[in-house]
Amino acid sequence: MKRKPSTEASAAWIRLMRVQSRVLDCVEQDLKRAGFPVLAWFDALMELSRAPNGELRPVELEKQMLIPQYSTSRLIDRLVDEGLAIRRECKMDKRGLFVEITPAGRELYKKMGSAYAVAIEKHVGSKLTDADAAKLCGLLDRLGCACHDTPASPAPVARDAVQAR
Amino acid sequence: MKRKPSTEASAAWIRLMRVQSRVLDCVEQDLKRAGFPVLAWFDALMELSRAPNGELRPVELEKQMLIPQYSTSRLIDRLVDEGLAIRRECKMDKRGLFVEITPAGRELYKKMGSAYAVAIEKHVGSKLTDADAAKLCGLLDRLGCACHDTPASPAPVARDAVQAR
DNA sequence: AGTCACTCGATGCATCTGCATCAATCTTGA
DNA sequence: TCAAGATTGATGCAGATGCATCGAGTGACT
Secondary structure (H helix, E strand, C coil), X not given: CCCCCCHHHHHHHXXXXXXXXXXXXXXXXXXXXXXXXXXXXXXXXXXXXXXXXXXXXXXXXXXXXXXXXXXXXXXXXXXXXXXXXXXXXXXXXXXXXXXXXXXXXXXXXXXXXXXXXXXXXXXXXXXXCHHHHHHHHHHHHHHCCCCCCCCCCCCCXXXXXXXXX | CCCCCCHHHHHHHHHHHHHHHHHXXXXXXXXXXXXXXXXXXXXXXXXXXXXXHHEECHHHHXXXXXXXXXXXXXXXXXXXXXXXEEEXXXXXXCXXXXXXXXXXXXXXXXXXXXXXXXXXXXXXXXXXXXXXXXXXXHHHHHHHCCCCCCCCCCCCCCCCCCCCC
């Protein structure tokens, strides 16, 4: 019944953990050295700037980013503190609110996007052929069926939220 | 000019982040539900129990686990607090010390190992053939090497040469 | 020997995270 | 209509993490 994991499966697990940890670290360090905030901020700004009117309910942001509710709440706190977003009243549901990206937020999003693209190319793109990257995608998808991203996406950088731990 | 990452590379990056986050979460939750501590403890106990005499210098542990120095120091604190390891004097180098796994540590390592193996099989092994797992290993390995620090980036600050650990 | 640069491990501090819980509001159903 | 329950977002608290720095010890060079 409970077959032991094969050596191949174990090896894949170990590499999955180690390689992502290392690659994430490299990318985050590159961005940090360039004076940018953590990737989670970028993800949030991306979701907001894609949303109609540049605004979202926190609960929507939470679903997009796959992070816990309290985490969303505090992320919004920080974005608001930095003037990258504002909280707006939600008239339809007085429990809730809207978070709207500010011009400063859009500007940071844009600049960060370029640096991010460079970092991804440096730490991922340059090490794999497109065909191998596609193969890697296929294999990874089988491990986590929750990633329905269209590879045919025309966007330059990550068009989907990048999970920052 | 900075070449943009291909869509394939971006997709691979996104999946690498999301899938590992998700799989790690699944495995950690399985272990937590069974009453075990976090995986970092297991990793440490594994390194210790593999080492000759069941003891290692913190600096060695740090290299094996790829975590920062202070993180190692505090992980050892917790292991010692739980009676899973002890700190021993190091006569060869009075700056340093040895960390030695205790019988309780070995026992936890063993029990946790079984649960861990089941979880890996469930969340990784069962989803890939051995051949595919091997292919995945090969692709991931190519991402793992050398994150060399090129200060060639046009970014503002290029201060410390922080090496990713 | 004396100096200087370096390694090893610990720790103070600020921040971040996970967990539990809260108040306010909405929805449901009798 | 009103009570019961669910949903939304915030927060107090404990523990974890990142960063910088410290003190002790080592090793090399003069």
